[in-house]
Amino acid sequence: MTPDEHRTMRESLGDYAIGRLPDGEAAAVRAHLDGCAACRAELAKVSSVLPALGGVDPKHLDRTPVPPADLGERIVAAARAERRPAPRRRLPTSVAAAAAAVAIVVGGVAGYAVGDYDGIPREPVAVQASAPEIRASAVAIPHTWGMEIVLDADGFRPGATYRVVVEATDGREVDAGAFIGTGAAPMVCNLNSSVLRPDASGFKVLDTAGSTVLRGDLTPA
Ligand SMILES: [Zn+2]
Structure with a gap:
């Protein structure tokens, strides 16, 4: 290229x-x-x-x-x-x-976080937050190049940077991007990793100290 x-x-x-x-x-x-x-x-x-x-x-x-x-x-x-x-x-x-x-x-893209994406069905992911102020739901989207996670959440510390890693079944933790907390304002993040859906066992959201503040469990595909 x-x-x-x-x-x-x-x-x-x-x-x-x-x-x-x-x-x-x-x-x-x-x-x-x-x-x-x-x-x-x-x-x-x-x-x-x-x-x-x-x-x-x-x-x-x-x-x-x-x-x-x-x-x-x-x-x-x-x-x-x-x-x-x-x-x-x-x-x-x-x-x-x-x-x-x-x-x-303005609500122009209501349904942004639900339903199909490019015709690929979204798989709900069970998530667990370490802090009560964090409310979140997530879906996984299998792509040919890897897996996308759409995280719909609020309660992450405003302005703080969070890193997301996908856990692979072989124990690897693969970077899936980062986002900035928005406090009480709801946010939707699209996080992409190169781990293919069948090789993924879950994902973690890490704070700047590297502590896990949210985890999602992916049952075997
Ligand atoms: Zn490029």
Whole structure:
């Protein structure tokens, strides 16, 4: 892959994370993610920012350009003004992420965390939190390149960074990305790991000290 192709791939991740890519392009992105740990990490970062944009101080969104304060209003106004479907335009990642966060706020993507995703059924995962303030549910989505976990939660310490690892049946713990806690504000995180669903036995959410604050158990597939 040339640096140019790689950059194009990066630009698609925002749309990919919010499910806006047409099937063909989404398949190409998935195929690339399969072989590229850097882009998987980037996708995890993009995904973790989606919910954070809704409720976290922009100062915590390191290295992510902060969208203008009135962007949400402008997007909603533009959406109201323009009822007919427009050709899909590739947005910079941060704008696509902000648009997704706004859509969640206005209820435009109700059902974002439930049902099928690309026609792949979601498997509920039993989760257990170590602290009473953390309320969470999770689903696992088996992909050809690995397993995605969609974590729907609140109660994680606002602004704190959490790391997620998938536990493999052979004892490995494989990085699945990170997210920023949003306190009482609900968040939805898409976490991706290269562990295939049949090889996964669970996942853990770790705080910065490395302590497990949430675990999910995956029964053998
Ligand atoms: Zn890549």
